[in-house]
Amino acid sequence: MGFWRKLNGYVHMNCKQATEMYSRSVDDALPFREKVRFYIHYFACAPCRFYVAQLKWLDRAMTHYRSLSRDGKFQPVRVLPSDARERILSAVSNSERS
Numbered sequence: 894m895g896f897w898r899k900l901n902g903y904v905h906m907n908c909k910q911a912t913e914m915y916s917r918s919v920d921d922a923l924p925f926r927e928k929v930r931f932y933i934h935y936f937a938c939a940p941c942r943f944y945v946a947q948l949k950w951l952d953r954a955m956t957h958y959r960s961l962s963r964d965g966k967f968q969p970v971r972v973l974p975s976d977a978r979e980r981i982l983s984a985v986s987n988s989e990r991s
Contacts, residue, residue, distance in 0.1 A: 906930055906931070906934045908934075908938060908940060908941055908944075910934075911931055911934045911935065911938065911941050912941065912944055914927060914930070914931045915931065915935075915941075915944075915945055915948070918931070919948075
């Protein structure tokens with residue numbers, strides 16, 4: 894088997910493998926060979942670059958959201974009390990009739 898064919902067999906990966914590898918790299922450092930395989934695919938594949946950019950944007954957004962909370966933890970979504978909900982629905986329904 895020729896050098897280029899061996900090299901192609903070594904570095905070839907599909908998008909699913911690349912995204913799984915990127916997800917693993919967020920939690921743990923990848924071995925050097927896996928990093929090389931990933932980046933060869935990454936630089937050749939526009940959809941994977943877009944996917945990684947989306948994940949990085951989401952990470953920055955969540956970091957910003959966490960920094961806005963008082964103690965660095967996520968705040969629970971507050972539920973509207975049922976009596977307030979009923980008043981709002983009643984007001985909307987009354988305004989639609991007018």
